[in-house]
Amino acid sequence: MSVSTPQRTRPAAPSVEPSRRAELYLSNEELARAAGISMTTLARLMSLGLVDPIAPGFGSPTFSAATAERLRRMLRLHRDLGVNFTGAAIIVDLVERLERERNRSGR
Amino acid sequence: MAVKFRDYYEVLGVPRSASADDIKRAYRQLARKHHPDLQPAAERSQAAERLKEINEAYEVLGDAEKRSKYDALGANWKNGMDFSPPPGAEPGYARAGEWEDVGDVSDFFASLFGRGTGGRARRGDVRVTIPGNDIEGEMPVTLEELLRNTRRPITLNGGRSLEVEIPRGAREGTVLRLAGQGGPGVNGGPPGDVYLRLRLVPHPRYRVAGDDLDMDLPLWPWQAVLGAEVRTETPDGAVTLTVPSGSQTGRRLRLRGRGLPRADGSRGDLHAVVRIVVPERPSAAEREVYETLKRRASAPADRPAGG
Numbered sequence: 001m002s003v004s005t006p007q008r009t010r011p012a013a014p015s016v017e018p019s020r021r022a023e024l025y026l027s028n029e030e031l032a033r034a035a036g037i038s039m040t041t042l043a044r045l046m047s048l049g050l051v052d053p054i055a056p057g058f059g060s061p062t063f064s065a066a067t068a069e070r071l072r073r074m075l076r077l078h079r080d081l082g083v084n085f086t087g088a089a090i091i092v093d094l095v096e097r098l099e100r101e102r103n104r105s106g107r
Numbered sequence: 108m109a110v111k112f113r114d115y116y117e118v119l120g121v122p123r124s125a126s127a128d129d130i131k132r133a134y135r136q137l138a139r140k141h142h143p144d145l146q147p148a149a150e151r152s153q154a155a156e157r158l159k160e161i162n163e164a165y166e167v168l169g170d171a172e173k174r175s176k177y178d179a180l181g182a183n184w185k186n187g188m189d190f191s192p193p194p195g196a197e198p199g200y201a202r203a204g205e206w207e208d209v210g211d212v213s214d215f216f217a218s219l220f221g222r223g224t225g226g227r228a229r230r231g232d233v234r235v236t237i238p239g240n241d242i243e244g245e246m247p248v249t250l251e252e253l254l255r256n257t258r259r260p261i262t263l264n265g266g267r268s269l270e271v272e273i274p275r276g277a278r279e280g281t282v283l284r285l286a287g288q289g290g291p292g293v294n295g296g297p298p299g300d301v302y303l304r305l306r307l308v309p310h311p312r313y314r315v316a317g318d319d320l321d322m323d324l325p326l327w328p329w330q331a332v333l334g335a336e337v338r339t340e341t342p343d344g345a346v347t348l349t350v351p352s353g354s355q356t357g358r359r360l361r362l363r364g365r366g367l368p369r370a371d372g373s374r375g376d377l378h379a380v381v382r383i384v385v386p387e388r389p390s391a392a393e394r395e396v397y398e399t400l401k402r403r404a405s406a407p408a409d410r411p412a413g414g
Binding site: 021024026064072076081092098 | 139149272273302
């Protein structure tokens with residue numbers, strides 16, 4: 001899926017939604033909410049080493065938005081295909097690696 | 108309403124005589140094969156479309172009641188034929204007011220079963236609905252946009268336009284999350300998110316090194332030897348730089364706090380990296396000076412050490 005940038009000359013903006021604040025970092029609570037899981041499940045995934053905070057002691061926001069993306073993917077694999085969390089994490093890693101290799105050979 | 112007939116047996120690749128178990132097995136295999144999260148980003152949206160068809164087919168064939176209603180249409184229909192529901196087949200329970208909210212099924216499906224049944228969460232089944240697809244994409248950004256967390260209009264694949272504020276601290280490869288801006292949730296599920304991976308468009312003048320920026324500072328040999336005050340552009344406007352005497356190529360002159368903004372409000376540094384440029388066509392006068400310099404240089408060897 002691609003996102004295209006609009007043309008330079010934008011006609012009197014018909015349907016552009018007002019500015020959305022993009023998130024870079026998420027706190028524990030925000031990440032759990034983003035992934036639709038409980039704090040307990042998040043804590044369990046963290047203790048399994050499947051979800052990594054950016055840096056311990058970074059302050060309250062500790063996860064990158066990329067972590068949320070990754071976690072949502074893992075949870076969908078778990079829910080839709082019955083893969084356990086460790087398996088889902090491995091799959092997400094492999095798909096990401098596949099993608100990187102493909103980008104590298106495509107350039 | 109003319110809609111296209113959908114051959115759900117063909118979608119799942121099973122004969123019309125398939126048992127409930129066969130159908131479930133075929134469905135699970137296809138779901139595993141076409142799950143968007145198993146595909147590289149470029150193929151994800153295509154897989155999502157395919158999975159939607161598979162889900163729809165299973166929603167009908169995996170449910171005894173819906174399947175018999177579907178089978179009653181007869182075996183003469185082919186995929187893609189114009190179809191109008193026979194009398195009595197109209198959905199009894201599709202409430203018009205809710206259509207837009209849940210409509211993630213084909214018109215064909217809706218003509219038979221309505222749109223209000225989008226949920227596939229039957230007890231004991233593997234649930235393959237995705238409550239609002241996430242939209243993932245790359246967004247090219249310029250260095251200027253990272254420097255002044257600007258607002259940036261983007262158009263998503265569906266044609267929807269959003270204005271995204273690029274937050275402080277964003278970098279090449281950073282993923283931005285726009286909560287709740289993805290696909291609508293089916294069956295009352297929450298909407299998906301938009302995830303944008305930033306790709307930094309190379310800047311002709313500044314190179315990014317972590318939070319810092321590097322730029323070339325070309326100098327004439329005499330400026331490097333004697334030291335100089337030079338004007339140079341920075342992202343924050345022109346500044347006068349003091350070049351210390353005896354500056355070699357590669358010397359880094361630091362301009363504190365003129366690099367990339369960090370999330371905490373501080374900024375990285377800008378480094379002007381000295382690069383000595385010799386005049387390629389010296390004038391007669393310059394030649395003379397260099398000849399004199401050559402004769403009078405007190406350097407101990409015929410050329411600098413190293414190399």
